[in-house]
Amino acid sequence: MISKNVVKELVDQWLEGKEYFLVDIEISTDDRIVVEIDHADGVWIEDCVELSRYIEDHLSRDEEDYELEVGSAGLGQPFKVARQYKNFVGKEVEVLDADGKKYRGILKEVNGNNFTVTAEEKVKVEGKKRPELQQVDHAFEMDKVKYTKYLISFK
Secondary structure, eight states: OOOHHHHHHHHHHHHTTSSOEEEEEEEOTTOEEEEEEEOTTOOOHHHHHHHHHHHHHHSOTTTOOOEEEEEEOOTTSBOOSHHHHHHTTTSEEEEEETTSOEEEEEEEEEETTEEEEEEEEEEOOTTOSSOEEEEEEEEEEGGGEEEEEEOOOOO
16 A cells, blocks of 8 residues: 555655645545645646646556546635635635534634634624624634635625
8 A cells, every 4th residue: 555654745845845735635445546735826737737747757556556636625625724724814614613503704814723703693782672793703723623614605
């Protein structure tokens, strides 16, 4: 079986000096290798092809047969690394917290492992009969939520 560390080293070498970043590497028991990369401005297919060729040039099919797939992290997919959070600051996201509650709002800030989402919610205001819509900040830890993903809008 091909080692994930070997593939990661090859990807890291290719990424050196580029604005792309590694999101994930998965290797199945039957040596199906899936590499996900991302970029603040999106991923170009030509770059996926270039990375795929780079990996193939450095792995020997004589030693171990494998299937290789290189692609982007994909819009609408849950974030896997902190850099994805940073790329979507100011954009609308959906968060599913550890308790199973969903929040939709604007990703306001990212600080280390923590991030804040500002959601518009009805809040009971003292002295008023009806709740009012207000901007409410919700703080989360990346490793304590079930997922966070970008909400695609066609407005």
